Amino acid sequence: MDPRTSAKYVMRCDLCETAVVQIHCDTCLVNLCKACVGEHMISDQSISHKVVSFQARKSYIIYPGCTPHSKERCKMYCKQCEIPVCVSCIDSNEHLGHELSKILRVFDEKKESITKERNELNDIIYPTYQDIASDVQNRMSQLEKEYGDLSTAITKHGEDWHREIDKLVKKLKVEIDVMKNTQLQTLQKHLDKINKKMSDIKGEINAAEMVIVTNDLSKLFNVTSSVHIYRNLPNKIMPSLPKFNTGKLHLRKELGKLFGSLSSSSFTLDKHGYSMKTTQKSLEAGSPPPVKQLLDEPETVTTIDTGYTDNLYNVFCLSDEKIWTSGLDITMKLFSINQRSLLKSITTKSGNIQDDIAVTKSGDLVYTDYTDRTVNIVKNEKIKEVIRLQNWRPRNVCSTSSGDLLVIMDSDDYKQTKVVRYSGSTEKQTIQFNDEGNPLYSSGRYTRYITENRNLDICVSDYGADAVVVVNQAGKLRFRYSGHTPAPKNKPFYPRGITTDSQSHILTADHVNECVHIIDQDGQFLCYIDCGLRKPWGLCTDTNDNLFVAQWGNERVKKIKYLT
Template sequence: MYCDTCLVNLCKACVGEHFSVDLSKSHKIVDFKDRNSTLLCPKCTSHDKETGEMYCCECDVPVCSGCISTDHLGHNLMKIMQTHDEKRDNLIKEQVELNNKIFPTYQDIASDVQNRMSQLEKEYGELSTTITKHGEDWHGEIDKLVMELRVEVDEMKKSQLQTLQKHLDEINKNIHDIKDEITLIGTVLNSTDNANTLSMPSKADVYKALPSKVIVSLPEFNPKELLADHLFSLTPIPKKSDDHGYQMKTTEKTPEARFSSAIKKMFTEPHTVTTIDTGYEKLYNVASLRKKEIWTNGIDNKMKLFNVIQKSLLKSIRTKSGNTPEDIAVTKSGDLVYTDYSARTVNLVKNEKTEEVIRLKNWIPHGVSSTSSGDLLVIMGSDDKKQSKVVRYSGSTEKQTIQFDDKGKPLYSSGRYNRFIAENRNLDICVSDCAANAVVVVNQAGKLNFRYAGHTPAPKKHKPFSPRGITTDSQSHILTADHNNHCVHIIDQDGQFIRYIDCGLSKPWGLCTDTSDNLFVAQWKNGQVKKIKYYQ
């Protein structure tokens, strides 16, 4: 037997004695197999010997009949069994939710984290292997760089020694002439012929004006900056935490963090550092490959790589189809990429071998840009010349299409016109739309930020804004070539005009910046690239 009231086991002989032990309780004796079938009501919180017959919903406690008319008078009261049934139903629902939804979700999250840890182990192993394999390449790069610097130093030394030798030759000639003059004066003084004394001119004043001092100085050698420009580096990844990063059966992606960099001050007057003659009859585009090298393309089917310091041609690559490239860019890994308008392709040049990455159907590629994430952005127009759009590619896979604004209107003009594209440091996508005479900037999601239609009065020609090449710098400033006004516009990331860069430009077309924010301008008419410094 079993007492459901006292929760004790009993044999039949002890049942009578159990009733007499505590006469204050209402003992319920049941068969042992039916134990715990009787619900035990809780005691009143104010009177521990009284059973809580009702439940106060406001105080959230069981109460006896005596408390109902005193401490809990006027409160919302429910029968204790009704409250029990409701709470039991809620507990059943909670158990189902925990068992069928929440617990499996946590299991999935744990599995996901373990999988990502395993993947991370694998990827870091591959990264370490890649770095090890690149060790020899880095050593070779350093050796090559050292040889280039030694050649450059030898040329500087030769030039400066020639300058000093020329200066020394002039001084030695003066010394020789002065000696002759001294000897001649001595001869005249020892002569008894007055005519010689009277006709002797004075040349001392000529030699009193001493020659200017020629100063030469050694170039500054900065090995840290040199290595930073020519070797690879690892970019630290910030730790991210999101209190609501996990959801039931899904993981919500957080937006990309925006880049930041130290504020730089501009020169009052930008100046040209060097000018490179590319040999093109008509020059179109320029793309920076580290500080010392630039890729260029012009009206023919060749893309040329130049050394900026020596102004020398390093190599020349022909397009795969024999067509003129529409635009060129340099990828994050340092490879050349170009668009072929006639072949409808985007091509990658790696180790001097050309590979077709993207082939379009019913669309024609114009401008191309490589993003900080390694994706390619391509601005393209339709065959019927009625549509234009920007497409983001990861390799040859299309990831994103940007074509219309929030009202369904086209973001970009249509027709057969040049269009150029660049990604800003804040991940905005900037398009130079030549037909619309505007720069169109959208955010990473493709939402329109602003349109820039030029600034008046423009220098020199005062013609309408005619944008061509476009690039950005470390300050998230946007630079675009104004072809007809022979200048470059600089605007901020919100579309506000900052200044013009003039520097004697002639029909500027392509633009790019290097890692130190030096600006390279491809001049369409004379085939020259100007390297311009506009930051201090």
């Protein structure tokens, strides 16, 4: 990749190549420092140079310069020679009989190819390497445990013997430690290589992002594909543990043989141990989801009366035919979308009002009990407590593509708020502060909703901060979205429920303006969904990108079609 496509690159003067760019010639499409302006003006006095500040430069396609004809720009592309050509090149008959194409068409094809490779790196290859790294780390943990069990077995066997064999026990345990450390070092080196490749892949993704949005065709054509390098996954290293063979005590001189010995440890190499990751987020390996366009006029497909006497807050899709709902109530209700009828009701185990609901990858209902400090899963209509907190209270929850749970929680004194990732009941990650050590989320008795985007970003609608806060998978802040003006009712932005779709759009309910905001994965506002909503609160989307809106104002759920 061209280093100038990286985010840290500083634009330099095209003449001296050292000073920072301050001036731009719109006529010649040349970037200049102040010191080089005069030299550029007299370099070719046959044309009128239009010199402006770099910030005021025109934004249009920058056609590549022609090498044989230095004053020409290439607007055609020769497919036989695989090079850009200018009008003079064509007039010279050098490309007579060759198939020529408009360079903008080739530009679009090249950009599409890079986009596909970027998507493969981002959506498939990088997550695969993440799984591989996790697999190696798990094997290291398992190795620690099994070596510990082995050490315990030797110790127990040694207790049945006389004191004189203590030195032999220690000797064997030293051998175990040496074997363990050797194998752990081997796995650590293997993991370091995998992490290095993951870092390289991220670099390729970032570089591709920069190239995709550039208008400089020269930079685009300098891009060389490297995705094939990463398609060859690393080998799987399988540690083989030594076995402890016990012996019986007969003669002291044979203690070493009779007490027991360790077999040698080793690794086996499984070249076919890993396979490329496929997830619900990719329809087929290497291809992004079908592109869908926003409808000019979203339309209401159906409306479901939930029958709640207290306020309706939450909605979540169990499937394309069924939705779970909950409100200021101890009962969670499952509805048939097509029949618009109640199928099932579940009451909270503690008898407290639940705060939020979600559905796991396996289709189980999850709910948070703020008063009881628990997160619970409903399996076959039986409620099981999976997380119990101390000094913190769970607010809202979502299930991720990996099967983890993300839980928003408040401290007992309401002075802190954080997001915690759980695998089962095990805490894996805490997200609370930015790089400067400041809180990412508001504190206090505010409603906050959470969801995971297709690119694994974690999106939180923070009512207390009047913003949508988006961090990446590692918990680093990507952006904050604070609404768009003018809003439908010209009132402040107070976000409630949040969800995403197959296009990586982020949708959040604006309770006061009675609409839904749609922004892209980088925080750019796209449009509003109105459709006569009454105090929208909870949101979810199904697999066909239909939007479901829980309306606090009339206790009804609306199903809305907003994408082609």
